[in-house]
Amino acid sequence: MVVASPNSIQTEKIVSINLPTIDLSKERATVAKLIVKASEEYGFFNVINHRIPQDIIDNMEEAGFDFFAKPASQKAKLASNYDSVPLGYGCKNIGFNGDVGEVEYLLLNGSASHISKISTTISNDPSNFRYRVVSAYRDAVEELACEILELMAEGLGVPNTSIFTTFINHPDSDSLLRFNHYPPLPPSLAFGDHSDPQIITLLRSNPVSGLQISLQHGLWIPVLPDPKAFSVNVGDLLQVMTNGRFVSVRHRAVTNSEKARMSIAYFGAPPLNACIVAPPEMLTPERPSLLFRAFTWAEYKKATYSLRLGDTRIDLFRN
Numbered sequence: 001m002v003v004a005s006p007n008s009i010q011t012e013k014i015v016s017i018n019l020p021t022i023d024l025s026k027e028r029a030t031v032a033k034l035i036v037k038a039s040e041e042y043g044f045f046n047v048i049n050h051r052i053p054q055d056i057i058d059n060m061e062e063a064g065f066d067f068f069a070k071p072a073s074q075k076a077k078l079a080s081n082y083d084s085v086p087l088g089y090g091c092k093n094i095g096f097n098g099d100v101g102e103v104e105y106l107l108l109n110g111s112a113s114h115i116s117k118i119s120t121t122i123s124n125d126p127s128n129f130r131y132r133v134v135s136a137y138r139d140a141v142e143e144l145a146c147e148i149l150e151l152m153a154e155g156l157g158v159p160n161t162s163i164f165t166t167f168i169n170h171p172d173s174d175s176l177l178r179f180n181h182y183p184p185l186p187p188s189l190a191f192g193d194h195s196d197p198q199i200i201t202l203l204r205s206n207p208v209s210g211l212q213i214s215l216q217h218g219l220w221i222p223v224l225p226d227p228k229a230f231s232v233n234v235g236d237l238l239q240v241m242t243n244g245r246f247v248s249v250r251h252r253a254v255t256n257s258e259k260a261r262m263s264i265a266y267f268g269a270p271p272l273n274a275c276i277v278a279p280p281e282m283l284t285p286e287r288p289s290l291l292f293r294a295f296t297w298a299e300y301k302k303a304t305y306s307l308r309l310g311d312t313r314i315d316l317f318r319n
């Protein structure tokens with residue numbers, strides 16, 4: 001695999017495109033169609049009027065910045081209290097196979113049943129304030145992810161509109177929350193090109209740019225941060241469950257030379273034993289047979305962690 005050298009981003013082609021922004025307060029059937037169109041064309045869109053209260057977002061952002069402002073030794077110690085790898089705090093290393101980037105992160109379990117472990121991880125504040133902050137954010141963002149997944153199912157014309165949501169609101173869901181903190185540095189690769197393995201990702205950041213998505217090989221599109229929006233991207237499992245109709249978009253993060261950037265991502269995932277396969281309604285005249293074989297999330301996750309960040313793991317499951 002070719003590992004991008006830190007400066008390679010300066011020579012690549014960056015193109016500017018107006019990525020879709022979908023207003024969730026508009027008429028439901030129209031919103032459902034727009035979400036499907038964006039998921040097919042880009043695998044990426046922004047949502048506005050999402051109804052997540054601003055104080056839930058602000059408190060979460062403050063909790064993240066407070067955490068990263070702690071001395072390195074304290075961050076590592078706090079985050080190892082309860083979490084075992086890959087969960088916890090990391091600096092520059094990504095995964096287990098040699099990927100690196102200009103990023104430090106805190107990776108937390110994002111399922112409702114595990115969230116209480118967070119209180120001591122993110123803060124040593126005994127008042128439990130952080131626990132309430134993180135769990136309020138988690139609940140809100142999971143609800144938004146479910147709303148979007150329901151709209152996707154409606155827009156796709158799948159009769160069982162909870163076909164995707166049952167996975168992520170399951171008590172044993174393997175969802176994650178991730179804070180990424182990018183220090184201000186001259187342009188370099190902070191988090192390399194990859195797709196997200198899960199079903200759906202909801203991301204927001206402070207108003208500093210850095211996220212880019214790739215539509216065709218070699219073309220990168222910067223995603224401008226919008227304080228009112230959540231960015232939504234299709235993960236590998238959703239590409240499989242839509243039989244390739246939606247695309248799991250490749251994306252990366254680059255550093256900003258002036259300001260620190262912090263993003264917070266929610267990765268909506270199924271329980272480990274969930275069987276992932278496209279429902280019969282996803283077989284169409286254009287795609288009459290299953291493009292991917294059925295597998296469990298545990299199998300997919302194992303393949304993910306045995307490969308490099310930029311590898312296209314989904315190809316291992318093609319029929």
Ligand code: GA4
Binds near residue numbers: 094097194196308309
């Ligand atoms: C990318 C999306 C999520 O951040 C993540 C990442 C995970 C990790 O950092 O532990 C992975 C990466 C991500 C995909 C390939 C593997 C696993 C690092 C890596 C090299 C938490 C996830 O689920 O997959």
